[in-house]
Amino acid sequence: MAFIKVSMDALHADTTLSNYMHHLAEVPLLRQCTPAQRQHLAQHARLEHHAKGKVLFLSGDRADHFFLVLTGWVKLYRETLDGMQAIVDVLPAGHLFGETALFEENVFPFSAEVIEPATLLRLPIAVLSDEISKDPALALAMLRVMVQYRRQQDQELEHTKLQSAPQRIGCFLLRLLDQRNQGPFSLNLPYDKTLIASRLGMQPETFSRALTRLKDETGIRISGARIEGDAISQLAIYACGACSSTFPCKDKAG
């Protein structure tokens, strides 16, 4: 997977410009920039390390920068007046966040917190703004990414409405796998079960029970955070019946 490669590089990172550019080139949105544009961004990039639990910004904060995850995990969330939390997304290496503030009066529409020790690139929104207004192609690229995001959200909405808890977990697992590979599989859950639960909009207890139900229904094997099975189709048949998309379901865009 692409992001593993990125994270390995980051571990041995020298913090030179060219190294930053290498990271930037991995991001779908920025891949379409010219090298000159990426260099311009890289010149203003700042590398940051954060411990688990670090709150990067809160919903409503003024947004001067956006971020690229190099290693670790970051969660985006919003809080309601009566104290509930809705997870907007949980991002691994290779993903941008906060860049949409550019179109939302430079205010972040969600809060962000580091949930696994993370290395981030902090990039000024102003530079992105510049580049976009100078280069129509970049605006088109961003549009494309945005539309893709919108479609995924449609799908997520559909999932919370139409899929059962075990099916949602099955779908989540499918997205972690390389779906071209039909044979046996094995994976580690990328972060806390508790967090996966809230990402999927359910309670930890429900997650636990739903996972054992998924195990019983599909024959996958579970030990701790490790999950194994004999064929991806086990999962697909069970999970994808309640989904309007065709089988090889896409992972999220970056």
Added chain:
Amino acid sequence: MAFIKVSMDALHADTTLSNYMHHLAEVPLLRQCTPAQRQHLAQHARLEHHAKGKVLFLSGDRADHFFLVLTGWVKLYRETLDGMQAIVDVLPAGHLFGETALFEENVFPFSAEVIEPATLLRLPIAVLSDEISKDPALALAMLRVMVQYRRQQDQELEHTKLQSAPQRIGCFLLRLLDQRNQGPFSLNLPYDKTLIASRLGMQPETFSRALTRLKDETGIRISGARIEGDAISQLAIYACGACSSTFPCKDKAG
């Protein structure tokens, strides 16, 4: 409300170019076009009337055109393998749909059906595509609209996760009202209760019960499709506690 004005015009429509352009100028996305651009679109526009129940296209169909609703209502939906239906959106006059196919390989990502006798403008995607690639400003405008859409969807996801059925209805009603007006209010539901129910992701029976619960809790009055109350805050206090947005919640963009 803007769309009422539009629909009145459409009823007495002469089908001239300048009249089409008038409609186009009402749409947020296209308002930012130059008159020349709108004219270019208008030249290729085709007016269509459709009865209730008419299926305009199905998810996966090739998308050569997109649509503007002039009068009536159109629902967008997707269907799962096991026959469930998820309503993506229900659109009144003044709203575009299908334009995002431009960025999705010219394939519609949902199906569309007329649910109240409708007048539509059918516009070629190719023309929009042309205009966008020629004019960066238009791409930026579209980006802005797209980001706004994305934010709304976030919110909708949050609502289905965190709000109860009566709260979701309260929120729905709030969006139908002019929220700057603090005093007594009165409105008619814009379409079938059954359809509102599925738009909000619940069964008709649940909608009915939830509406009477909302009535009991907030003191609003209901008779048929007509709903009245003494103060908007009645609804806001009840519904917005489980929402992460601040009170004057925004209506959807066009």
Added chain:
DNA sequence: CGAGGGTTTGAAGTGCATCAAATAGTGTGG
């Protein structure tokens, strides 16, 4: 070893869905 967080299990409650049936509304033809 012991503290603390993550995870699982159990019991009970809540909310929404489902099935079934009654009722209200609407438009039709007589």
Added chain:
DNA sequence: CCACACTATTTGATGCACTTCAAACCCTCG
């Protein structure tokens, strides 16, 4: 103008899925 047919809406009874509260368990790390 009325009776009928048909649809939209409401109401009741029941079931299931998920939540909530409580407690046990497990694992890791100091």
